[in-house]
Each structure stands twice: as C-alpha cells, then as structure tokens.
Amino acid sequence: xxxPEKEAGTEQRILAAARTVFTRKGMAAARMQEVAxxxxxxxxxLHYYFRDKQRLFEGVFEGSAHKQFDCIWGCxxxxxxxxxxxxxxxxxxxxxxxxxxxxxxxxxxxxxxxxEGLRPFIDRGMKxxxxxxxxxxxxxxxxxxxDIDPRELLVNMMALCAHPFIARPMLMHxxxxxxxAFRRMIIKRRESVAEFIIRSIRA
Amino acid sequence: xxxPEKEAGTEQRILAAARTVFTRKGMAAARMQEVAxxxxxxxxxLHYYFRDKQRLFEGVFEGSAHKQFDCIWGCxxxxxxxxxxxxxxxxxxxxxxxxxxxxxxxxxxxxxxxxEGLRPFIDRGMKxxxxxxxxxxxxxxxxxxxDIDPRELLVNMMALCAHPFIARPMLMHxxxxxxxAFRRMIIKRRESVAEFIIRSIRA
DNA sequence: GTCTATATGTAGATAGAC
DNA sequence: GTCTATCTACATATAGAC
Numbered sequence: 001x002x003x004p005e006k007e008a009g010t011e012q013r014i015l016a017a018a019r020t021v022f023t024r025k026g027m028a029a030a031r032m033q034e035v036a037x038x039x040x041x042x043x044x045x046l047h048y049y050f051r052d053k054q055r056l057f058e059g060v061f062e063g064s065a066h067k068q069f070d071c072i073w074g075c076x077x078x079x080x081x082x083x084x085x086x087x088x089x090x091x092x093x094x095x096x097x098x099x100x101x102x103x104x105x106x107x108x109x110x111x112x113x114x115x116e117g118l119r120p121f122i123d124r125g126m127k128x129x130x131x132x133x134x135x136x137x138x139x140x141x142x143x144x145x146x147d148i149d150p151r152e153l154l155v156n157m158m159a160l161c162a163h164p165f166i167a168r169p170m171l172m173h174x175x176x177x178x179x180x181a182f183r184r185m186i187i188k189r190r191e192s193v194a195e196f197i198i199r200s201i202r203a
Numbered sequence: 204x205x206x207p208e209k210e211a212g213t214e215q216r217i218l219a220a221a222r223t224v225f226t227r228k229g230m231a232a233a234r235m236q237e238v239a240x241x242x243x244x245x246x247x248x249l250h251y252y253f254r255d256k257q258r259l260f261e262g263v264f265e266g267s268a269h270k271q272f273d274c275i276w277g278c279x280x281x282x283x284x285x286x287x288x289x290x291x292x293x294x295x296x297x298x299x300x301x302x303x304x305x306x307x308x309x310x311x312x313x314x315x316x317x318x319e320g321l322r323p324f325i326d327r328g329m330k331x332x333x334x335x336x337x338x339x340x341x342x343x344x345x346x347x348x349x350d351i352d353p354r355e356l357l358v359n360m361m362a363l364c365a366h367p368f369i370a371r372p373m374l375m376h377x378x379x380x381x382x383x384a385f386r387r388m389i390i391k392r393r394e395s396v397a398e399f400i401i402r403s404i405r406a
Numbered sequence: 407g408t409c410t411a412t413a414t415g416t417a418g419a420t421a422g423a424c
Numbered sequence: 425g426t427c428t429a430t431c432t433a434c435a436t437a438t439a440g441a442c
Binding site: 236249 | 416418421
C-alpha cells in the first residue's frame, strides 16, 4: 500500500499475457511482441518488469509448474484410502486441466528443452510422494491390492490423466473429434480412468 | 544408376542430421546451422536440397510420423486375439521408442504447433483403427472383456506407452533416476503395462 | 511507469565462384 | 554439387524522451 503506482497490476497483466502466449507456443516460438500485444502494452515495458525473455519465461513456468504439481500432490496426501485417493486425484487433475489444456504439454516440452535449468521449479511436493508410497504399501498390506511398485502406479496414473491433453490434436484427428467432442471425452474420463486404474490393481 | 552424383547420399545424410536436431530441439528451436554441422556440410547446401527450413522439417516429420504410427497400427491388425494384440502392441511400441525416446514428444509438440498443416502426415493406418475396434467388439461379444469404448481403450494404451517418454525429464527428476534406471523402468514396463491393461478390461 | 526510436545480434535464405 | 560471402528480415534488448 506504500506504492500507489500501477506496478503490481501491470506486472500481473504481463505475467498473465506471457502465460497465455508461452503456454500456447512454447518458449522458443513465443515472441515478445505477441506478449506485449496480449497484455495491451509496449514491448519495452516487458523488459522494464522482467529484464529479459528468459526471466519472463521463468516467472511463467514457476506458476505453471505449481499449478500442475500442487494439484497432483495435493489430493494424494489428503486421502484416507488408496482408492478414494485415486478417484480424487483423477477428478482434480481433469478439473484443473480442462481449464488449462495446454499445461501438461507445455511443461513436458520445456522440461525437455532445459532439464537442468527447470529442475528447481518442480522440487516441491516431494514429501507428498512419500505419503503416496505409504498409501500403496498399506493398501497392499491390508490385502486390498496386488503387489505393484508405487512408482509404476503413479506413472500410470499420470499417464492416463495427462496424455489426452498432450496428444489432443492427434486424438482429435484420429477419432474425428471437434472441441466439444474432446471436452465430452475428458468429462467421461474423469470417472472412467479412476475405475480403469482400480480394476487393474484390486486384489 | 543413371546418376553417379552423390545426390542421394548427401540428401540422406542431411535428412538424418535434421532428424536428430529437429527431434531434440523441436522445429522452433532448431537451427539450420546446427543441422549443417551435424551433417558435416555447409548451411547453403541445406537450401540446395530442401528449399527452406519448412520443407526440410516436413521431410523429417513425415518419416517420424511413419515410424511411430506404422508401429502402432502395424501390430494391432496382425493379432488374432485382443489380449495378444495388446501385448504385442505394447512390446513393439516400447522396442521402437527406446531407440528413439524423443519421438513421442516431438510429434505431440509439432502437432500442437501446426495441427492443420501436419494432419496429412498422420492419415495413414486409419483402416487398422477400424480393425482394432472390431477386435474389441468381438472380444466383448465372446464375453472375454467388460464393456468398454474401443476408442477409450486405445487412448489408455497409447497413454501408458507414450507418457514415460514424453515426461522423461520430469520422471527422472521426481523418482531420482539416471539414464540407466530410466531404461530399466521402460524394460519393466514392456511387460507390466500390457498386464495392467488386460487386468482392467478382463470380464 | 510508459512510450518511441534505435541498436545489436542472429537466423534463414540467396548469389555466385569453383 | 559444394563452397564462401552476403543480403535481408526479424527478434531481443537498450536509450532516452515524456
């Protein structure tokens, strides 16, 4: 409040615009001019707030990584049982990604481009991972599920949730879907994927 | 044979080099200079063989798309039963991608960048898709599997196969794997994924 | 804090010698 | 067919006025 300038407002508008453009085109293909246009300001102002393209990108990526991983780890740790944990995981992931369909591909793409540099951004939530492992081990000890490597299960869960978004253009073409049909498929998967997983691990 | 020039040889070397570079960095971030270096020739020669970057890229993408989709559709159509079809699909996909780990992400990435323009390149194999649908319907009619949308099953299969490659840097970091550990994970999945799928659809 | 104008670097593409 | 040298375009980044 000691700063009556528009600083915060503009910075957030820039970040939002950059998030839109970077997420859609990827860091390499994104243009600073396009970000400026999207934010309704001048190109030079981007450099005033974020010194260069790299820093602007990192501002965007940090938020994107949080958005994806908080959602992933969040509901895993809050669940009493494994099956409900899986159900809420899938539902939460779908709900989150349906409003941001490019997010999974964006993160995969940029992580691939610069694994070293971006690793720090996905370091949070590692404790939740441990809790998931315990959830699986307990379920197995109680005889509820077959013997399966928790990491393998987690990969399968992420795969089944994320892949339709990552391969969206391909799937839409292969199966002849339009945007609305794609949306319906996701809505349906919101229920079916969890049951698909549970069927294959139930003892 | 009527052409004793090195034409064909050079063109193939360029294509191979371009495939390496484009697949690793993506069309947007790839540099013609890097392709030239990789091929051990001059930049200008790229333009002699492939007029511009776009055409060179298309030459690469066509081959990559074939490599991925021939493998996908190929073993689906040759299988007598659904379960064996699934097993050979997973095995073939893993075998193919372990020697070309960037392929799935590359294709997803570029399809996302230019869906309209690249659609033609993934048009083959659509008849095999129909055969897969029939395979599923027959298995259901014989009471071998539960009632499941063939398209949904296909998406799940592709997801479970492709995603580890697409999210490789992320997975390696989350689970603390090095290249060798990643490779072992894939080898393991070559068997486990098929059983994972079959367990969840078996009646 | 925001703009216009400009500098700087680099990538794609061409011209022309060999 | 392959090279060196060069042109052109454009994207990032800076300088400086307001």
